[in-house]
Amino acid sequence: MSKARPLDPKVLRRCAGALRTLSHPERLRIVEELEKAPLSVAELTARLRRPQATVSQHLMRLRAHGLLAAERKGRTARYRVAHAGCLTILGCIRSHFSN
Amino acid sequence: MSKARPLDPKVLRRCAGALRTLSHPERLRIVEELEKAPLSVAELTARLRRPQATVSQHLMRLRAHGLLAAERKGRTARYRVAHAGCLTILGCIRSHFSN
DNA sequence: TTGACATATTCAAAAAATTGAATGTTTAAA
């Protein structure tokens, strides 16, 4: 058990940024889908029933923060969760904020 | 281990809202301070070195989402963490996003 | 009461996030 030193401002900003990146219903949903299995943009677009551009923008943002990663095969991009913290936070949400 | 049912849209929005409420460096810092012990607005203002109004606004927002609670004694208000999820997420951040 | 202190609220300006349409890029198939 560590001493719970205060996080330094730089780290604090990065952490807040990660939380903010996750703090959108559609992005949360994306992580939820990708937790089960990697999916292409088209598959995610179908599941979320949102415009492709919107889904792509969400994916870009999640990827920019290192939360997702993409593997391209031919002309499709397969996204997957790339940061374990993502799933931990999702689990935390499920157990603490679900109802 | 549950079946990881997809969160319904309403819950998803609430969860995203909670994350967003936490996704600000100063608000994260507030939770961090209050994790150790309850504090008054003045004490928090001193620790954060931010204008009182700003701290108060952050507190109001955290309280509105049920993450903090306030107990008033005379003319001071003592804030404390009121939602366990808060601390779980803080712990998650420490272990996954700290460096 | 009056005055000072602690906290909360309002307000307007500035900054950031969200949205979808339009368009660009890359790759595979014809």
Next chain:
DNA sequence: TTTAAACATTCAATTTTTTGAATATGTCAA
């Protein structure tokens, strides 16, 4: 090559968030 499919990017309009100054409210002490 052309064409189309899959994804990414740009853009401008809209909405939301953030900020601090100003001010309001409530409470204690004199």
